[in-house]
Amino acid sequence: MTDIPITLPSTSVATPSGSDHALLTLTNIESAYGPVKAIRGVSLEVKKGQIVTLLGSNGAGKTTLLKTISGIMDPVRGSIEFANEDITGVESSDIVKKGISHVPEGREVFPLLTVYENLMMGAYTRKDRDGVARDLEQAYRYFPILKERESQAAGLLSGGQQQMLAIARALLADPQMILMDEPSLGLSPKLTKEIFAIIRMINRDSGRSILLVEQNARIALQTADFGYIMENGRIVMQDTCARLMQKDDIQEFYLGIKQEGVRAERRWKKKKTWR
Numbered sequence: 001m002t003d004i005p006i007t008l009p010s011t012s013v014a015t016p017s018g019s020d021h022a023l024l025t026l027t028n029i030e031s032a033y034g035p036v037k038a039i040r041g042v043s044l045e046v047k048k049g050q051i052v053t054l055l056g057s058n059g060a061g062k063t064t065l066l067k068t069i070s071g072i073m074d075p076v077r078g079s080i081e082f083a084n085e086d087i088t089g090v091e092s093s094d095i096v097k098k099g100i101s102h103v104p105e106g107r108e109v110f111p112l113l114t115v116y117e118n119l120m121m122g123a124y125t126r127k128d129r130d131g132v133a134r135d136l137e138q139a140y141r142y143f144p145i146l147k148e149r150e151s152q153a154a155g156l157l158s159g160g161q162q163q164m165l166a167i168a169r170a171l172l173a174d175p176q177m178i179l180m181d182e183p184s185l186g187l188s189p190k191l192t193k194e195i196f197a198i199i200r201m202i203n204r205d206s207g208r209s210i211l212l213v214e215q216n217a218r219i220a221l222q223t224a225d226f227g228y229i230m231e232n233g234r235i236v237m238q239d240t241c242a243r244l245m246q247k248d249d250i251q252e253f254y255l256g257i258k259q260e261g262v263r264a265e266r267r268w269k270k271k272k273t274w275r
């Protein structure tokens with residue numbers, strides 16, 4: 001048993017299941033804020049129709065990685081392929097057109113615009129009016145409260161409703177893939193469950209792939225098919241969520257399951273030293 005998360009040798013690295021080709025492939029991505037390297041050589045993939053989760057402690061680089069995929073930041077090195085096309089360094093508005101929507105950390109809805117106007121911002125790259133109308137109706141089916149509040153300023157919504165709005169806005173771009181950054185942040189356990197039930201529905205109904213960054217590891221591992229664990233800008237572990245949930249390190253650090261006895265205490269100290 002290994003006590004600390006380590007990078008697995010390439011021969012034993014599990015990859016997301018499914019026989020089809022990856023929809024999104026990151027190869028050796030490095031991203032930086034000026035001199036500060038935040039992502040240090042990340043490779044990962046998401047297959048069509050999959051939910052993949054990315055877990056990691058504060059500052060691990062999860063948000064930076066999502067920003068790099070959605071074109072808000074350009075990587076310093078490495079490549080990003082989406083739907084068999086190299087999208088490395090492509091502008092964020094063009095990334096949306098290619099089929100990737102980003103639900104940012106902290107929602108970032110436009111507080112002074114109405115709910116409806118916020119949703120239409122999600123569709124700003126589209127010209128197919130019928131398609132937009134259809135997707136608006138679908139978004140309202142997932143989140144009926146948004147229809148009730150469609151004329152209200154988004155800033156007046158509760159945190160949970162703003163999260164719903166951010167997800168619905170992403171759907172209005174009709175994406176093949178949705179990047180979600182901590183959708184449960186600041187929400188009650190009950191609301192988190194509701195939002196995750198809808199995330200699963202969105203995935204199942206339309207086969208949209210989802211790359212899910214989450215602080216709530218338990219619900220993320222229960223929701224996703226495959227998971228990557230990130231520490232200090234690197235992937236340190238990757239496996240199916242079913243297998244990740246069985247690993248001692250994941251249970252201890254991410255699921256809060258304490259291992260009793262002296263051995264557990266020793267292992268803990270060892271990890272503390274390592275960190």
Ligand SMILES: Nc1ncnc2c1ncn2[C@@H]1O[C@H](COP(=O)(O)OP(=O)(O)OP(=O)(O)O)[C@@H](O)[C@H]1O
Pocket residue numbers: 033036037038056057058059060061062063064065105
């Ligand atoms: N705008 C910025 N300028 C400089 N450094 C930044 C900036 N944003 C993030 N960083 C640094 O980059 C690293 C990765 O940050 P990032 O926000 O991607 O982490 P995260 O995994 O999303 O963390 P959290 O769980 O807190 O959201 C951290 O060391 C952080 O301090």
Ligand SMILES: [Mg+2]
Pocket residue numbers: 062063064105181
């Ligand atoms: Mg973050």
